[in-house]
Amino acid sequence: MTHDDLTTSTHSAEALPTGRKQADDAHSRATAQTHYRYASVGDVNVFYREAGDPAAPTVLLLHGFAASSYMWRDVIEALADSYHVVAPDLPAFGYTEAPERGLYEYTFAGLTKTIDQFTDQLKLDRYAIAVHDYGAPVGWRLALAHPSKVTAIVSQNGNAYEEGLSEGWDPIRAYWNNPTPENREALSDFPTPASIQWQYVEGVSDTSAVAPDAYTLEGAHISRPGMADIQLDLLLDYATNVAKYPEFQAYFREHQPPLLAVWGEHDPFFLPPGAEAWKRDIPEADIRFYDTGHFALETHGDVIIPAIRGFLDKHLKAWQPKP
Template sequence: MRKLIYVKILSTILMIATSKNQVMAQSKTETLIEKQDNPSIFYKTIEIKGQVIFYREAGRLDKPVILFLHGFPSSSRMWQPLLEKLAMDYHVIAPDYIGFGHSSQPGPESFTYTFDNLAEYIGKFITQLSLEKFILVQQDYGGPIGMRIAEKYPEKVQAIIIQNAVSHKEGLSPLWETRKAFWADKEKYYEAVKKNFISLEATRQRHIGSTPAPERINPDTYIDEYLFLNKPGMADIQLNLFYDYQSNVKSYPKWQEWLKKHQPEMLVIWGKYDPSFTVAGAWKYKDDVPKAEVHIVDGGHFALDEAEPEILRLMQQFLKRVTIER
């Protein structure tokens, strides 16, 4: 009995010490960020409901916040070039979702992989970092996660920047017809879709698309993603989440109503060589937000692969025009 009590006391002491160390480390990092004249990227983690969320952060804390939400099957790493270049003028933050990048990757038997659940964790991430106002940058999966955040925290969203993220059925290419078959009969198509999802050719095609200059795409991007998708258990994690993608399509009408009601400052940048999301999906945002800026660039689904300088310029011009309140 005494041994059990001793173990419990020791465990409590260790928990308090660990928590104190985390707070001290966070405070030290914030001090470093605040003193930066030439900002560096910090690579950090935070624990939420027993799961670890990894995130990249740079820029002074008194600058306007930009929250970057990545797509599939990438991570916050996709935003690294923009984080480095925008950190002089903004406080930039880019998390990895649960199941992605360097964040926790529990198996689907112990974690519910839905967009509602991933958005809930990002919402708690926002709360824990005390982000009062921010500009949302959304790519691919970042779109449905970002729109859930916008619905829950409309008062926090100062502007929205979209890069190949769909909120209208018109944005879904014919490729989605076979994907809808998987939604209709998960068991029948699971293995076939799984095989395609983790194949090198499918991973490469997400980046190459229909670009006339595939030699401009750094193969490291899709090879790294291919290796990530072929980690033990990862295919099942991603297939469970992709099965839930149908919930996003069903939510398109309410997201369109949200946009019509709130009329956010909005920039839409679209890579025209995207095999999954059509250019029509970019222009449909103007039906909801007539003042939205829409720019079609020479790039694919991951337009930063080919059009990073242009995208950076468009974002900087847009951000300067947007009225920001800290």
């Protein structure tokens, strides 16, 4: 064999694995790419972010106030290689298009009904849930309705226990107990851009670590006509979630879902005892605290996201594409 023959043979032998690797890499990039979509669910046009192979285990990401699916952007990217990740904007949040006040049930039961129908339309038969703030009671209601569908739970400051409610809820409790115009007016600063920015930076030791993008985006959304009243309606209805805490806790005790709590310990609304309380109902719950506030992912994503990934890998036996 001549030198030229040897060179040609070597190149040919290398071509197949290289080509296959390029094809695999292209497939992985295409699968992991985040897509931005809408789904018509009744009279709501639900905006959602989706990434990963639909054949993989699904993770349903449910944001809270004042946020949208944007809060999960880095989580989606980190999970999409091995999971099917779906993050909708709840009605009255983000880019989801929903009817004006009075034409849609802006309650947590109403939000849950829409998201439940959304999961049916996307044929999400089984899914882990990752929740934050308002997304938590939506997730708990889904779990109550379909316990066999929920494979695992991640809570980033998503509460389910009375001891998790701080004194910051006192003016809101007054509104729950006596929903007068005066008590509603006392909360008028709650759905404002300034209040939203405060929620992002309160409890954060170095506020320069908080990018302005999220709170600026959410501040713009909440400034839309009619949005403040919708948010005050939801704030009033949050009392129904607290009333259902015993039902949520019974679900935890009975079904023992794998649960990871990743908690900003300086959250002005949801206190660490609310996370620690899970140990009563789910002794194997993994509870972790971080030196930050309500939006822990904004400042501590570099440590929280690997914790989420490790938890899901452990409990869901992450699907891997065939070679």
